[in-house]
Structures are given as C-alpha cells and as structure tokens.
Amino acid sequence: IVVLGISKDGATSHGKFIAKYDLPFTLLTDPEPCAVATAYDSYGLKKFMGKEYMGMMRHTFVVDPEGRIEKAYTKVKAETMADEILADLGLS
Incomplete structure (x- = not known):
C-alpha cells in the first residue's frame, strides 16, 4: 500500500x-x-x-495498481480514515 x-x-x-x-x-x-x-x-x-x-476538500481515494479509483471517501474524518480503509480492504 x-x-x-x-x-x-x-x-x-x-x-x-x-x-x-x-x-x-x-x-x-x-x-x-x-x-x-x-x-x-x-x-x-x-x-x-x-x-x-x-x-481543497478532504477526500480520500483508493486507487488500484492500474490507476483506477476503486473507492472514494468524501466524508473524511482524519482520526478514523485509516481504520475505515483497512476494514474496507479486508486488511484489519
């Protein structure tokens, strides 16, 4: 990652x-x-x-190895964003 x-x-x-x-x-x-x-x-x-x-708006994007956006997060809370992404990717 x-x-x-x-x-x-x-x-x-x-x-x-x-x-x-x-x-x-x-x-x-x-x-x-x-x-x-x-x-x-x-x-x-x-x-x-x-x-x-x-x-700038606080957004987070998960981009695959080919450069395509897999998921976009537009309601971002810095304190919980990493845990949310890891859970969505099945990595937590």
Whole structure:
C-alpha cells in the first residue's frame, strides 16, 4: 500500500507538517489552480463559520495498481480514515 497526501501548500510547509506530526507518508504539492484536486473533484466551494470560499476538500481515494479509483471517501474524518480503509480492504 502506498499512501500519498496532497494539498496546495508548498514543499517547505509540507516538510514542517511532516516533521511536526511524524507522518510516515509523502505529501505532494498541488499549487493554485489546484489542477490535480480539481480533476478529482476535490477542490470547490467550502463553507466555514458562515463564509463561503474556494478550497481543497478532504477526500480520500483508493486507487488500484492500474490507476483506477476503486473507492472514494468524501466524508473524511482524519482520526478514523485509516481504520475505515483497512476494514474496507479486508486488511484489519
């Protein structure tokens, strides 16, 4: 299993985030206009505290070895996502 994260933040920001949380996976950058996130329908209108803005949506995708999306998770909770995916894949 390969795990990758992606956001519009730059490499320096990613490096600090990885160090702070001791992440065991790679973070990729997708700078504005967020072409990768847009292609995966993961960039769009968000709402927070009554305000609307464009931003990255927290989505998770399981991609097979041929590059096809096997499963998409659009209601992601970081605390439980890994366990949910492992259970769905029969690996827990």
